[in-house]
Amino acid sequence: MITSEFSLKQKNMIITRSKDKISDIKKLFTNEGAQIFDFPAIEVGYPDDFNPLDDALSEINDFHWIIFSSSNGIKFVDERLRNFNTSLKECSKKIKIAVVGEKTSLTLIELGIEADFVPPEFVAESLIENFPISGYGLRVLLPRVQTGGRNLIADQFRNSGSRVVEVAAYETRCPASIPKETINVITKRKVDAMLFSSGKTVSNSSFLLEKEFGKEWLTFLDDAKLLTIGPQTSKICEKFFGRVDGEAVKYTFEGLLDAAIDIFS
Numbered sequence: 001m002i003t004s005e006f007s008l009k010q011k012n013m014i015i016t017r018s019k020d021k022i023s024d025i026k027k028l029f030t031n032e033g034a035q036i037f038d039f040p041a042i043e044v045g046y047p048d049d050f051n052p053l054d055d056a057l058s059e060i061n062d063f064h065w066i067i068f069s070s071s072n073g074i075k076f077v078d079e080r081l082r083n084f085n086t087s088l089k090e091c092s093k094k095i096k097i098a099v100v101g102e103k104t105s106l107t108l109i110e111l112g113i114e115a116d117f118v119p120p121e122f123v124a125e126s127l128i129e130n131f132p133i134s135g136y137g138l139r140v141l142l143p144r145v146q147t148g149g150r151n152l153i154a155d156q157f158r159n160s161g162s163r164v165v166e167v168a169a170y171e172t173r174c175p176a177s178i179p180k181e182t183i184n185v186i187t188k189r190k191v192d193a194m195l196f197s198s199g200k201t202v203s204n205s206s207f208l209l210e211k212e213f214g215k216e217w218l219t220f221l222d223d224a225k226l227l228t229i230g231p232q233t234s235k236i237c238e239k240f241f242g243r244v245d246g247e248a249v250k251y252t253f254e255g256l257l258d259a260a261i262d263i264f265s
Contacts, residue, residue, distance in 0.1 A: 008034035016194065034260075037182040045173065046171065065140050098115060135157045178209070191221060226244055228246075229253070
């Protein structure tokens with residue numbers, strides 16, 4: 001990425017993400033001169049029922065592959081495995097692990113695990129198209145979000161002859177409100193860009209904006225550029241916001257940064 005100094009100088013940008021992860025991303029944009037306003041659009045927590053996950057984890061060594069589509073899945077599975085006096089790192093010695101994205105792979109590395117497969121593009125379609133072996137006869141564990149998310153990976157592996165076990169490892173819920181500082185910049189119609197990193201950040205953001213600003217909530221963002229992390233998020237953004245002004249080429253926050261710099265250059 002080649003940028004000029006302070007490519008986003010004086011740009012007011014809203015980042016929608018889970019509260020505990022926004023700070024990880026802020027520096028990318030503030031280093032380019034942007035003023036960042038937090039908009040926690042997701043709260044990540046336990047699923048309503050742990051029994052299906054515990055049942056699967058009690059037989060974890062019987063699976064050939066575990067496929068993670070998010071860092072949250074990794075963290076909650078590793079945490080839950082402690083109840084079985086083991087860890088994901090220990091289990092990775094016997095079973096193979098695939099991840100959809102680069103950030104998810106980095107979460108594994110933080111646990112001392114190297115993914116056995118990361119697709120060339122960080123979307124489910126790429127994982128399916130480039131998976132290193134036939135799915136026929138495989139036992140595959142898919143820890144996932146309780147509600148929402150896509151069924152593509154599970155459906156495709158089942159179609160190829162795999163025995164797939166999908167279990168809720170975590171749930172994402174909508175926060176109760178928008179931070180006051182962010183409400184103020186929206187009220188003044190001073191937002192230059194709003195960034196979305198998942199379909200749920202889009203849908204939850206629209207819910208919170210309507211809750212705060214009423215039925216005319218969209219008009220407060222007439223002058224803001226809406227940027228998404230990838231094609232699936234763009235589809236949801238089109239549905240709830242009616243448009244997408246820019247989409248990351250690389251489906252990461254670094255890709256979102258590139259998209260922001262490109263649209264304001």
